[in-house]
Amino acid sequence: MHIAGRAKDLVITGGYNVYPKEVETELDAIEGVIESAVIGRRIPIFGEGVTAVLVCAKKRQISPGRRYRCAQERLASSSSRSACFFVDELPRNAMGKVQKNVLRETYARTYARGARVKRE
Numbered sequence: 001m002h003i004a005g006r007a008k009d010l011v012i013t014g015g016y017n018v019y020p021k022e023v024e025t026e027l028d029a030i031e032g033v034i035e036s037a038v039i040g041r042r043i044p045i046f047g048e049g050v051t052a053v054l055v056c057a058k059k060r061q062i063s064p065g066r067r068y069r070c071a072q073e074r075l076a077s078s079s080s081r082s083a084c085f086f087v088d089e090l091p092r093n094a095m096g097k098v099q100k101n102v103l104r105e106t107y108a109r110t111y112a113r114g115a116r117v118k119r120e
Helices: 020-028 064-076 100-106
Strands: 011-013 016-018 033-043 047-056 082-087
Touching: 011 033, 011 047, 016 020, 020 033, 020 047, 020 064, 033 100, 064 082
Parallel strands: 047 082
Antiparallel strands: 011 016, 033 047
16 A cells, blocks of 8 residues: 555654644735645755745735745744745646645755755
8 A cells, every 4th residue: 555645744843743734824824825835845854844835916015025034934933944935826636736746846955955945
């Protein structure tokens, strides 16, 4: 038997369990954020780091820097080892569900040794 998909949604960082849905709820509450997806990426020593991918309203006059600071404030309560990216839309399957496996592949090098985190 092979488990795929949602079994991997839990992020374990520094020995703490971070539930993506709880973080997504906090991020979605930020003014100008339409939706979010939270995934874990492997990092040395701590196991995983919290990575948020956000879709923001284009008509809102919120600078990317301000959105990033708001997101980091919300993420800080869950993990200090986090990254945040902004995209136009989240990848979805035929049923309309967010494809977190695609996000994991897209941001696989986020925490690679020596890699600089790109803030989009």
